Amino acid sequence: MHFGLANGARCTAACRGPRHPRARSFEDIDSAHLFSYGRVPPAAGRKGGIDVMDGHPDWPQLHILVVEDDPHHAASMRQALMRMEPGVRVTTVDRLGRALVALRDPAIGCVVTDLRLPDAADARIVRALRAARREVPIIVATGTGSEELAVAAMKLGAADYLSKHPRYVEQLPILVREALGRSVLAGVDAAGADAAPLAGDGVSEQSLIATTAGIRAVLGLVDRAARSAVPVLIEGETGTGKELIARAVHRRGPRRDAPFLVQNCAAISESLLESELFGHVRGAFTGADRDRRGLFEEAGDGTVFLDEVGEAPPSVQGKLLRVLQHEEVKAVGADRVRQVRARIVAATNRPLEAEARAGRFRLDLYYRLAVLPLRIPPLRHRAADIPGLIGDFLRRFEAREGRETGGFDGDALRVLQA
Numbered sequence: 001m002h003f004g005l006a007n008g009a010r011c012t013a014a015c016r017g018p019r020h021p022r023a024r025s026f027e028d029i030d031s032a033h034l035f036s037y038g039r040v041p042p043a044a045g046r047k048g049g050i051d052v053m054d055g056h057p058d059w060p061q062l063h064i065l066v067v068e069d070d071p072h073h074a075a076s077m078r079q080a081l082m083r084m085e086p087g088v089r090v091t092t093v094d095r096l097g098r099a100l101v102a103l104r105d106p107a108i109g110c111v112v113t114d115l116r117l118p119d120a121a122d123a124r125i126v127r128a129l130r131a132a133r134r135e136v137p138i139i140v141a142t143g144t145g146s147e148e149l150a151v152a153a154m155k156l157g158a159a160d161y162l163s164k165h166p167r168y169v170e171q172l173p174i175l176v177r178e179a180l181g182r183s184v185l186a187g188v189d190a191a192g193a194d195a196a197p198l199a200g201d202g203v204s205e206q207s208l209i210a211t212t213a214g215i216r217a218v219l220g221l222v223d224r225a226a227r228s229a230v231p232v233l234i235e236g237e238t239g240t241g242k243e244l245i246a247r248a249v250h251r252r253g254p255r256r257d258a259p260f261l262v263q264n265c266a267a268i269s270e271s272l273l274e275s276e277l278f279g280h281v282r283g284a285f286t287g288a289d290r291d292r293r294g295l296f297e298e299a300g301d302g303t304v305f306l307d308e309v310g311e312a313p314p315s316v317q318g319k320l321l322r323v324l325q326h327e328e329v330k331a332v333g334a335d336r337v338r339q340v341r342a343r344i345v346a347a348t349n350r351p352l353e354a355e356a357r358a359g360r361f362r363l364d365l366y367y368r369l370a371v372l373p374l375r376i377p378p379l380r381h382r383a384a385d386i387p388g389l390i391g392d393f394l395r396r397f398e399a400r401e402g403r404e405t406g407g408f409d410g411d412a413l414r415v416l417q418a
Contacts, residue, residue, distance in 0.1 A: 062088050062213030064176065065102050067113035067125075068141070069094040073164065077112060077141070080169040081176065085381075087213045096120040096128055103132045109216065110176055111138045115149050122149055126156045137179035141168070177384050180216065212384050214377035218245065225372050226253035231324060233309075233369045234347040236376030242347040243307060245374060249345055250303040258302030261295045261342075266311035273316055275332050277304075284333025296329050299342035309346040309369065310355055317362045320344075324368040344369070383417040390416070 064081050068074040078090045091108070093099050096119050102108065111129055115122055129138055137159035142150045150161035159179035162168050225232050226249050234242045243262065250260045263276055271285070279294030295304050306312070312320065323329060324344065328337040346369050356366040379385070390413070394405050408416075 063107040065111045066092040067099045076169045084173040126153045130157045212382045225249045230371040232345045232372045234374045237378045240376040246305045246345045260303050261299045262305045264307040266308040270313040278329045279331035281333040296340040303343045306346040310348040310350040321365045
């Protein structure tokens with residue numbers, strides 16, 4: 001699949017829906033942050049004292065900044081971090097000044113720094129990095145025997161530290177994962193502390209557990225999607241949390257106070273699905289004793305979430321295309337159209353582009369739905385998220401049952417992560 005910049009020209013020609021508020025064309029929607037499977041990664045190289053190395057090109061990227069003036073240590077840390085998981089991007093710099101320049105890149109999610117640099121040392125380094133990007137976790141790496149400096153750095157806000165013993169780089173990915181997990185969970189908790197439960201199922205945005213690069217990239221893109229009005233297509237296997245992500249897109253944007261309405265396109269018959277989505281008029285079919293508005297009208301300025309949209313029959317696909325092209329619906333049995341304003345967020349557990357190219361789904365509808373695609377990685381690629389997910393499940397279970405469980409021991413967690 002090729003999304004983002006690779007499809008930019010096609011999207012501009014094919015899509016006529018509402019645009020990103022700051023975009024002149026669909027190519028302007030920060031395609032570097034869209035999932036762009038199969039894209040060619042930016043060339044690795046050195047620019048102005050900054051080494052840039054990209055990880056696997058087929059995965060959303062976590063960007064880590066390494067601040068280290070010793071070339072041997074810098075190379076060792078970069079290699080260890082790039083082996084963490086597919087998609088890790090590592091930038092290395094050798095001075096604090098260059099680090100502060102690099103931190104202007106909002107994609108950087110973690111900093112690993114030495115405490116002895118040519119242009120700064122000790123507390124000044126941590127203070128400057130924290131002042132530049134307070135939300136980014138900092139891990140300090142010190143020479144052996146400098147633990148007191150590391151402890152002082154943590155008091156200033158560093159997330160963790162490690163000593164440069166002979167095998168220290170083996171610990172580095174573990175510390176980075178843990179620091180990222182604490183940072184993301186703290187941010188989600190702060191954003192959703194006052195959030196009401198979603199869908200009446202007791203699941204709030206605090207359940208968006210993320211420590212791995214793939215799901216962190218999803219959450220970053222959720223905020224971008226929330227600020228936009230373009231259609232969103234969420235792809236992922238069954239059970240990966242597609243509806244939870246869709247609700248987060250709705251709740252974090254200007255439509256949060258309007259309805260969020262859900263329809264599973266695979267759960268009901270073709271005729272009933274048409275009626276549910278687009279409404280019907282009295283006498284349209286047996287039992288239609290009154291006019292009924294469909295979900296697109298009921299949603300008003302809100303969001304209609306189409307789960308398993310790949311299962312929608314051809315007649316429904318054609319009507320969805322009309323909604324996306326002209327923002328109008330025609331109820332079953334009606335002789336006139338009605339204007340609608342709802343946003344569409346769709347989800348599928350099938351490779352929808354491949355389905356469309358095989359003729360099993362309308363290609364023009366696919367392009368209009370996939371203006372902003374989100375790909376949720378399966379849990380087997382997110383083993384580091386499992387402890388956080390288990391903790392969330394246990395907290396909700398304990399709250400519902402009114403008793404403590406005692407949690408999971410280390411052996412149980414290792415089995416679940418195996």
